[in-house]
Amino acid sequence: MAARGEFSSRMAFVLAASGSAIGLGNIWGFPIKVASNGGGAFVFTYVVLTFLLAYPILMAELIIGRHAKSDTVTSLVKISGSSTKPLAFLTGYWGILTASLILSFYAIVAGWMIAFGLGSAAELLGMNEFKEWLTSFSLYRNLIFVSLFYILTIGIVANGVASGIEKWSTRLMPMLIVLILALIAYISTQNGAAEGWRVYLQPDFSRILNPDLLISALGQAFFSLSLGVGTMMVYGSYISKSENLPKLGATVALMDIGIAFMAGLLVIPAMYVAQANGVTIYNEAGALIDSDGLIFTVLPALFKTMGFAGIIVSLLFFTLMTIAAVTSSISMLEVPVSHAQESHGMSRKSASWAVGTAILATSIIIVFNFGTLFGLVIDLTTKYSEPLIGILFCIFAGWVWQRDSMLKELEQGSPDMQNTLFWKIWPTYVKVVCPVIVLAVFMHSFGLLNF
Numbered sequence: 001m002a003a004r005g006e007f008s009s010r011m012a013f014v015l016a017a018s019g020s021a022i023g024l025g026n027i028w029g030f031p032i033k034v035a036s037n038g039g040g041a042f043v044f045t046y047v048v049l050t051f052l053l054a055y056p057i058l059m060a061e062l063i064i065g066r067h068a069k070s071d072t073v074t075s076l077v078k079i080s081g082s083s084t085k086p087l088a089f090l091t092g093y094w095g096i097l098t099a100s101l102i103l104s105f106y107a108i109v110a111g112w113m114i115a116f117g118l119g120s121a122a123e124l125l126g127m128n129e130f131k132e133w134l135t136s137f138s139l140y141r142n143l144i145f146v147s148l149f150y151i152l153t154i155g156i157v158a159n160g161v162a163s164g165i166e167k168w169s170t171r172l173m174p175m176l177i178v179l180i181l182a183l184i185a186y187i188s189t190q191n192g193a194a195e196g197w198r199v200y201l202q203p204d205f206s207r208i209l210n211p212d213l214l215i216s217a218l219g220q221a222f223f224s225l226s227l228g229v230g231t232m233m234v235y236g237s238y239i240s241k242s243e244n245l246p247k248l249g250a251t252v253a254l255m256d257i258g259i260a261f262m263a264g265l266l267v268i269p270a271m272y273v274a275q276a277n278g279v280t281i282y283n284e285a286g287a288l289i290d291s292d293g294l295i296f297t298v299l300p301a302l303f304k305t306m307g308f309a310g311i312i313v314s315l316l317f318f319t320l321m322t323i324a325a326v327t328s329s330i331s332m333l334e335v336p337v338s339h340a341q342e343s344h345g346m347s348r349k350s351a352s353w354a355v356g357t358a359i360l361a362t363s364i365i366i367v368f369n370f371g372t373l374f375g376l377v378i379d380l381t382t383k384y385s386e387p388l389i390g391i392l393f394c395i396f397a398g399w400v401w402q403r404d405s406m407l408k409e410l411e412q413g414s415p416d417m418q419n420t421l422f423w424k425i426w427p428t429y430v431k432v433v434c435p436v437i438v439l440a441v442f443m444h445s446f447g448l449l450n451f
Helices: 010-021 024-036 040-068 072-078 085-124 128-134 139-158 161-187 193-201 211-224 231-236 245-276 292-305 308-344 348-368 370-400 403-411 421-445
Strands: none
Touching (some): 024 040, 024 211, 024 308, 040 072, 040 193, 040 245, 040 421, 072 231, 072 308, 085 128, 085 370, 161 308, 231 308, 292 308, 348 370, 370 421
């Protein structure tokens, strides 16, 4: 078997892991959930849950992954005793299945982003009929562009860690940040932006304990950080033993929150700019339009009111969305590909194309049964499966893996780890507090626990 890949530097890992975390979950999903869950109330809850739950579980994945230097299933098996190996297999394969299902719907949305971006380019060239086809919801358009997105994703993953994942993450992430800042700067000059900032930044604390808001914020925290599927465990396996894992994890979490926050600063004010330009942003029930209507109806209507400048802004916006989608999709595909490569002896290229094609087939099934399957798969994976697998990762890190072995792993990148605040808090926190809080939020969301 060929030598195992590894990120070449600390910055390479941070950009790759941040790219995994910073995807459509931040730039599309986060503003949508903000719009439908009380604006600033959701922002506040999301940030709190990210620090209280997502970061500790992120660390569990990174530490297990670097220790085992293998795919998700093998990593969990390596830290397990004979009695917990069946649970390790179950958890590992559940994570692989969840990652694959997330990619199956994610790629469909990413295909829309590519189509709308090309639609803006077609409008610039005066190809209006082609633009209309690209921006209309049709079966053939969906099939073509979801396939195109898979070819792009598979091609990157097939080239390996350094030449594929790292190379493209370090190129695309700076582009993403520059684009989002440029778009925020432009939107902030438009009438209506100030009202959007008020809605976005001013929390209504009476909604903080709303069950729907809590479960949505928890799911967003896990989804945006790529937790509960093994992505960060696999990426952790590519980190050098000399790196300080708590610092790396904190950097990724902060970048994820920062980009999500900036996405809100772009999209929510843009909605109110759209309103100032005569675009409808409230539905018949009086609530802000959310779901795909926000990105694919409200914002394009806004861009249309801006004349020629709107075409350029639209092209930049959907380019931004496509970049965000690619940096996340390569990490999701890497989860099953690494398992196929390392546990079943497949070459990376063969594993990438075989696994990627299989998940594409799942996406095609969803496209043909869109009304029934699309929302169902999203809810099952992001709202429920990811947090539940996150609990299992906590159990492995806190209860199954021997504490001395875990400390030795952390000390390789930080010899004084035993005396740090992280080590004094995190082992017990991830062992007891994280599982209890996640379970409490779940029980509250189903009306079984009131607080």
